[in-house]
Amino acid sequence: MALREAELIPIYQHLHQIPELGLEEHETQAYLLKLIAAMPQDWLTVKRVASVPTAILVKVSGQQHDYRIGYRTDIDGLPVTEQTGLPFASKHPGKMHACGHDIHMSVALGILSYFAENQPTTDMIFIFQPAEENASGGMRLFQSGALDGDWRPDEIFAFHDNPNLPTGAIGCRMGTLFAGTCEIHAHLTGKSGHAAYPHQAHDMVVAGSALVQQLQTIVARNVDPIQSGVVTLGHFTAGTIGNVIAGEAQIDGTIRALTQDMNLLIQRRVRTITEGIALAYDCDIDLKLNQGGYYPVENNDAITADFIDYMQRADGVNFIETQPAMTGEDFGYLIHQIPGTMFWLGVDSPYSLHSEKMVPHTDAIMRGVDAMTGFLTHRNALRQA
Incomplete structure (x- = not known):
């Protein structure tokens, strides 16, 4: 029998107790494999991936084999110490499903x-x-070749739970749902010296301050005001004591953009400005920009239009058109390679994603399963027609 709420809630509670960090999800994987093995096997083929050993791929063989519909869920947790007080709280110290991937997995198993x-x-x-959270799992999986050949979907779907939407609501939009991200790491090297003799040193506090100030002009003066971008520099360290000129500095930050083109434009400006600061302040700057597969989640126009139309008409579905979010999601890499749609599933929590107190409403699980089994059946019917 297909998994329903009576089975899925205990599954969710068990998954919530065993969060594991990226590429360490061995207990989670074993539990998932056990549940999948208990399903009817007539049309199922399970595949493991040697280079991404905690991943699981499952093919459901259809009546036709000329088209494949993909569905992705993430399975990792976060390095967060849980403070929910739940009777099924995390048993793994310092780790928690604070981003709701336990909800994601439960819905995927139901579907x-x-x-x-x-x-x-x-x-x-x-x-x-x-x-998904920290090691570019989507990019790793795709680049491993595991999705090549008859394992490559022609279209793909995924969701993220949303504590700001009503329980069970489906949220989506045309265009970008999640921003793309890129890490900024800049190490500045000049020449240290005595505070009384600045002309004999190359001060990296001054150079670093100039770099911070100039990078903040990118969004103000290079990004189209109708579009969106973020450059945030959250870490700046330099020097050891007040009367010594610092010969080194470290600056770290992040870029956020709603399209890959905008992300690349901002990256180009970061490089150009950094080169100029190095020249102006007579120092060396080792700049590293790491996008790591966290592309914007840019929903496919045709597929998303059909998704929205279906959800607006479906009985029992509360559809809400949402705004783009500046948070990142590594589904962006997969949807950059395979056309598809990502959406939100409301879980109505007073605490935000990644909070140590985030508790999603589990009524959302079955509503998500029902909405997506209906929609994916609809997508199958389009192929049959």
Whole structure:
């Protein structure tokens, strides 16, 4: 029997107790494999990935094999010490499903169990992906070749839980849902010296301050005001004592942008400004820009229009059009390679994602399963037609 609420809530509670960090999700993987093995196996094929060992791929063989619909869930937790007081709180000290990936997995299992009993028209590829939070799991999985050939979806779907939406609500929008991100790491090297003899030194407090100030002009003067971008420099260290001129400095920050083109434009300006500061202040700057596969989640126009139309018409679905978020999601890499749609599932919590007190409403699980089994059945029917 397909998994329903009576089975999915205990599954969620168990997953909540065993959070693991990216690429370390061995206990989670073993539990998922056990649940998948208990489903009807007539149309299921399970695949492991040697280079991404905690990933799980499951193919549901359809009646036709000329098209594949993908569905992805992430499985990792965060290095957060839980403070929810739940009777099923994390058993792993310093680790928590504070981002709701336990909700994501529970919904994915419910959808998979439905299609394990109701053969789809097309092949379906379910992706249980590790390391969304910190190690570019989506990019790793794609670049491993695991999704090549008849394991590569022609379209792909995923969701993220949203504590700011009503429980069970489906939120989506045309265009970008999540921003792309890029890390900034700049190490400045000049020449230290005595505070009384500044002309004999190359001061990296001054150079670093100039770099911080100039990088803040990018959004103000290079980004189209109708569009969006963020440059935040959250870490700046230099020097040891007040009467010694600092010969080194370290600056770290992040770029956020709603399109990959904008992300790349900001990266180019960061490089150009950094080169200019190095020349102006007679220092060396080792600049590293690391996008790491965290591309913007840019929803496909045609697929998303169909998704929104379906959810607006579906019985029992509360659809809400949402605004883009400046947070990052590594589904952006997969959707950059494979057209698809990402959406929000409301879980109505007073605490934000990544909070040590975040508790999602579990009524959202079954609503998410029902909405997506209906929609994916609809997408299958389009292929049959």
